[in-house]
Structures are given as C-alpha cells and as structure tokens.
Amino acid sequence: MPLNWWTRQRHYFLYMLREFTALPMALWLIWLLYEISGLRSGAHGYTPPRSGLFVAFSVVVLLFSLYHSYTFLKLAGVIMRIKVLDRQIPSRVIVFTMFGAWAVASAVIAFVLIWFAR
Amino acid sequence: MADKTITVRAARFDPEHDKEPRLQSYEVPFYDESMVVLDALNHIKNHIDGSLSYRWSCRMGICGSCGMMVNGTPKLTCNAFLRDYWPRPVVVQPLNNFPLIRDLVIDMDDFMHKLKSIKPWIIRKQELPLGAGEHRQTNEQIDDFRQFSECINCMLCYAACPIYGLNEEFLGPAATALARRYNLDSRDEGLKDRLPVVAEAEGIWECSFVGECSVVCPKGVDPAKAIQQTKLDTTMRFVLPYGNRE
Amino acid sequence: MNAEHRPRTAIDHLFFWFMFANGGVITALLMPVHVLVQGILGPLGVVPVVDQHYDTYANVIGNPLVKLYLLVLIGFAFFHFAHRLRYLLADFGVPAAKSLPAQVIFYGGAVVVILVTIWILLTTIPISFG
Ligand code: SF4
Ligand code: FES
Numbered sequence: 250m251p252l253n254w255w256t257r258q259r260h261y262f263l264y265m266l267r268e269f270t271a272l273p274m275a276l277w278l279i280w281l282l283y284e285i286s287g288l289r290s291g292a293h294g295y296t297p298p299r300s301g302l303f304v305a306f307s308v309v310v311l312l313f314s315l316y317h318s319y320t321f322l323k324l325a326g327v328i329m330r331i332k333v334l335d336r337q338i339p340s341r342v343i344v345f346t347m348f349g350a351w352a353v354a355s356a357v358i359a360f361v362l363i364w365f366a367r
Numbered sequence: 368m369a370d371k372t373i374t375v376r377a378a379r380f381d382p383e384h385d386k387e388p389r390l391q392s393y394e395v396p397f398y399d400e401s402m403v404v405l406d407a408l409n410h411i412k413n414h415i416d417g418s419l420s421y422r423w424s425c426r427m428g429i430c431g432s433c434g435m436m437v438n439g440t441p442k443l444t445c446n447a448f449l450r451d452y453w454p455r456p457v458v459v460q461p462l463n464n465f466p467l468i469r470d471l472v473i474d475m476d477d478f479m480h481k482l483k484s485i486k487p488w489i490i491r492k493q494e495l496p497l498g499a500g501e502h503r504q505t506n507e508q509i510d511d512f513r514q515f516s517e518c519i520n521c522m523l524c525y526a527a528c529p530i531y532g533l534n535e536e537f538l539g540p541a542a543t544a545l546a547r548r549y550n551l552d553s554r555d556e557g558l559k560d561r562l563p564v565v566a567e568a569e570g571i572w573e574c575s576f577v578g579e580c581s582v583v584c585p586k587g588v589d590p591a592k593a594i595q596q597t598k599l600d601t602t603m604r605f606v607l608p609y610g611n612r613e
Numbered sequence: 614m615n616a617e618h619r620p621r622t623a624i625d626h627l628f629f630w631f632m633f634a635n636g637g638v639i640t641a642l643l644m645p646v647h648v649l650v651q652g653i654l655g656p657l658g659v660v661p662v663v664d665q666h667y668d669t670y671a672n673v674i675g676n677p678l679v680k681l682y683l684l685v686l687i688g689f690a691f692f693h694f695a696h697r698l699r700y701l702l703a704d705f706g707v708p709a710a711k712s713l714p715a716q717v718i719f720y721g722g723a724v725v726v727i728l729v730t731i732w733i734l735l736t737t738i739p740i741s742f743g
Contacts (some may be wrong), residue, residue, distance in 0.1 A: 250706070252705065252706040255704065255737050260692075261742075263702070264618075265704065268698075268700065268701045268704065269701060270697075271693065271694040271697035271698050271701070272694070272698060274640060274644055274690070274694065275690075275691065275694040275698075277644075277647075277648055277652065278687055278690055278691070279686075279726075280704075281647070281651070282687070282726075282729065282730060284664060285674060285683075285733055285734070285737055286733045286737055288667065288670060288671055288674060288737050288738055289736075289737050291667070292667045292668065292671075295666075295667040295670070296677075297655075297656075297664060297665045297666065297670075298651070298652070298655070298656050298664065298665075299656050299665075301657070303652065303656060304652065304653055304657060306652070307648050307651075307652025307653050307656075308652075308653060310648050310652065311645060311648045311649055311652065311653065314640075314644045314645045314648050315645050317640065317641055317644070318640075318641040318642070318644070318645055321637045321638065321640075321641040322638075322641050322642075325638065326663050328630055344626065350642060351641065351642050353643040354643055354646070355646035356641075356645045356721050358643060358647065358650070359646050359649075359650050361673075362646075362647075362650045362651065362655075362662050362663055362664075363661060363662060363663075365648065365669055365672065365673050366660075366661035366662050366663045366664050366665065366666070366669050367661065367669070
C-alpha cells in the first residue's frame with residue numbers, strides 16, 4: 250500500500266479530511282481551557298479574547314468543525330436502526346432529526362453565551 | 368464504424384520470469400456499444416494472445432469471479448462497459464490488496480478463510496424435524512437482512528478498502544456484512560458463534576468508516592453500513608443492563 | 614487463522630469506540646456554536662458574549678451546571694479526538710498506532726486532559742449558585 254493512497258482519490262481524501270477535523274477542534278478546546286484558567290488572575294488580570302489572529306484561527310476551526318458535524322450527523326443516520334411498532338424508521342428521518350437536534354442545541358448554547366453577558 | 372477499436376492495457380505477470388507486473392497494450396475491435404471489458408479480454412485471449420490469464424464465468428454479474436481494477440477502480444469486468452472509456456484506453460489490473468498469482472489472477476485464500484470464519488450459513492441450536500414444516504418469515508423479517516444477503520463474494524470491497532490494504536488481518540467488509548446477514552435472520556441462532564469473530568480487535572473495530580467498500584459494491588450490499596451497525600449493536604449489548612452478553 | 618486462536622470480543626476496543634461515538638455526537642452538536650460565538654462573534658464585538666468580561670464569565674463558570682456541562686463536553690470530545698488521531702496515524706502508514714503503547718499514549722492523553730479540566734473547573738472559580 251503506497252503511503253500516499255489517500256491523495257489518489259477524492260473520496261479517500263475527503264475521508265482523511267474528516268478524520269483530521271479532530272486536531273483543530275482539539276486545539277480550540279485546549280484554548281478554551283486556557284481561557285477559563287485565565288479567570289484565575291482576577292478582574293484586572295483577565296484579558297478577553299479580541300485579537301484578529303484568534304478570530305482567524307477560530308474561522309479555520311469553525312470550517313473543520315462544521316465539516317465534522319455535517320459528516321458525523323449524516324453517518325449517524327446510516328448506523329442507527331430504530332424500530333417503532335415493528336417498522337424501521339427511514340434513515341432520512343433519523344438524519345433530519347439529528348440536524349434538528351443540532352439546530353436546537355446551537356440555539357440554546359448561543360442564547361446562554363449571549364444572554365448572560367449582560 | 369466497422370473498424371472502431373479501443374486500446375486495452377492489461378497487466379501481465381509471469382511469476383517465473385517477471386519481478387513486477389507490466390502493462391501490455393492490445394488493440395481490440397469495438398463493434399458493439401454493449402461490449403464490456405470482459406468481452407475485450409476474451410477477444411485478446413481468443414484472437415491475439417492466448418496466454419492472458421484471468422477469471423470469469425457467468426458474464427452477468429452473478430458469479431463474482433471477474434473483479435479487476437479498471438482504470439484504478441475495482442469493477443466487475445462483465446459489468447464495465449467499454450463505451451464509458453472509449454476513446455481513451457482502458458487499463459485493466461488485478462484487484463488491489465491481494466497477492467498476485469499471474470496476470471489478472473489474484474490469490475483469494477485469505478478472503479476464503481475469513482468468509483468461513485464467520486460461518487455464513489444458518490445455525491440452529493436444534494434442527495426442526497422435517498415434519499415440522501418450513502421456517503416461516505414475515506416480509507419485515509426478510510427486509511432486516513435482505514440487503515446483506517445480495518453479496519456475490521466478488522471481493523471488490525476488499526480491493527477498495529485502504530484499511531485492509533494497510534492491515535491484511537482485518538476481517539473486512541463482505542465477511543462482516545455476511546455475518547450480519549445471518550445474525551439478523553430470524554431463523555438463525557448462531558450469534559454467539561459469530562460475535563467473537565466479528566468483534567475481535569481485528570474485526571469491526573479496525574474499520575474507521577472510509578466507506579469506499581459500499582461505493583464499489585456492484586450489488587448494493589453496503590458493507591460499511593453493516594460494520595457500523597454491528598459496532599453499535601455489539602456496544603449496546605454490553606452497555607445496556609439487560610444486554611444479552613456472550 | 615491457526616487452530617489455537619480463540620476469538621474473543623475486544624472489550625477495550627468496544628469501550629474506545631463507545632467513547633469515540635459519543636464524543637463524535639457531542640462535538641458535532643456543540644462545537645460549532647462555541648467556536649462561532651466565542652471565537653468569532655464575541656471577539657469582533659458583533660454580540661455581547663459572556664467571556665468578553667471577567668464578571669459575567671466568572672459568574673457563569675461558577676455555576677455547577679456549567680462546570681458539569683464543560684466536563685462532559687471536553688471529556689467525551691478528547692476521547693473522540695484521541696481515537697480519530699490514533700486511527701489517522703495508522704492511515705498515514707504507522708502500524709505502531711494500533712499497538713498497546715499507542716493506545717496508552719492516546720487515550721491516556723485524553724484522561725490527562727480530563728483530569729486537568731476537573732482541576733481547572735474546581736480551582737479557578739469556586740462553585741457558586743449566584
Ligand atoms: S459486499 Fe459487495 S463488493 Fe463486497 S464481496 Fe459482496 S458483492 Fe462484492
Ligand atoms: S463473470 Fe460472473 S460476475 Fe462477471
């Protein structure tokens with residue numbers, strides 16, 4: 250198996266991209282932990298994130314993160330077999346529900362993050 | 368259009384003389400839009416070079432013996448139309464990821480062992496006596512496993528799987544799909560025999576859902592789905608308190 | 614396969630996959646909104662966001678429910694990351710990524726991150742219900 254197998258076909262490449270999304274997301278969460286521990290230095294020492302560099306980093310992470318959400322929630326529809334009254338729920342419905350849950354969860358978190366900022 | 372031709376570049380390998388497979392070009396008359404790659408190979412064998420070796424039998428996508436790499440993609444050659452490639456040449460190579468025997472013939476022992484290891488037949492704790500009649504199934508019960516029972520053991524999915532290419536110990540797509548086919552069958556009672564094989568470290572857990580097996584499968588078996596569903600089911604058996612463990 | 618080889622369900626892999634799958638769903642549902650709001654909208658000043666001021670952030674982080682939420686998010690997420698990156702390494706042609714030491718390093722790393730998270734959540738801002 251040549252080690253560059255994943256560069257030879259679009260589908261393989263997209264797969265590797267999907268797996269790679271873990272790295273940027275991990276870096277961003279480590280940053281989040283760092284930001285929280287920054288609260289340690291008190292009201293005067295705490296520096297809120299404002300730099301353009303950080304925004305650029307977040308934009309890149311957001312793209313990877315969206316790709317992860319899209320692929321993972323779609324694949325979840327493939328693997329879940331739910332039977333109601335002895336009938337298989339079509340995977341389209343499961344995928345749709347997953348994306349609905351994503352929208353609701355995002356709205357709730359966004360609300361908390363913004364509402365309690367006042 | 369009587370003398371339209373297509374160039375077929377077929378892999379040649381003679382274990383006694385060659386170190387590496389090489390490609391040999393043949394000009395094949397392309398006189399009928401319904402011609403497939405296998406027809407071209409048969410033309411070469413019958414009219415140009417009788418020494419070309421390859422497997423085939425049914426010519427109609429049933430026997431699963433004519434799988435080869437056509438322009439880099441695993442295909443049933445009896446199902447790959449020349450019109451989709453003409454006027455560019457068609458490159459025909461042996462299936463990826465398997466040891467090569469000669470020309471386009473690969474060694475399928477490894478797959479045969481794996482197939483046997485999952486016991487692809489109906490296992491009963493106790494056979495019903497003949498007089499008891501047939502095992503009845505509802506349409507819903509058949510729908511549970513029908514898709515996975517379409518497999519013709521053509522091994523295209525193994526040729527498409529990079530995980531199998533990297534680690535030949537991996538049980539692989541078709542074997543897992545067939546294990547699932549029998550495990551989901553309401554007549555079968557062999558889950559406890561198959562589960563340890565399928566859920567071994569080199570079984571389903573090796574798979575990271577590349578998904579290419581399901582793309583190349585000529586029968587719509589969707590082995591990638593079978594593997595992921597088996598992961599979920601197996602996990603549930605252990606996680607849920609009333610799960611039915613080995 | 615030789616005769617004395619007796620196959621057994623790999624409980625360790627089963628557990629890793631369980632954590633991976635849960636982490637995958639949790640990060641899929643929750644990560645984008647955090648990155649968008651805290652990483653882009655907040656810093657650009659488009660909307661007010663809790664972490665832009667010490668008072669509001671400390672107030673929210675002090676809440677035990679928030680602490681629990683962050684622990685669940687980060688805990689599952691890092692098992693997910695560890696699993697994916699270990700398999701990614703194997704895909705790059707490093708068979709050692711499938712070995713026991715690699716498992717200890719990757720999942721051990723996830724456990725370390727979880728312990729650090731617990732420590733940060735418990736020591737940074739004390740639990741309060743205000
Ligand atoms: S699962 Fe599909 S590709 Fe794989 S062996 Fe069976 S029929 Fe062929
Ligand atoms: S010759 Fe039988 S499947 Fe192609």
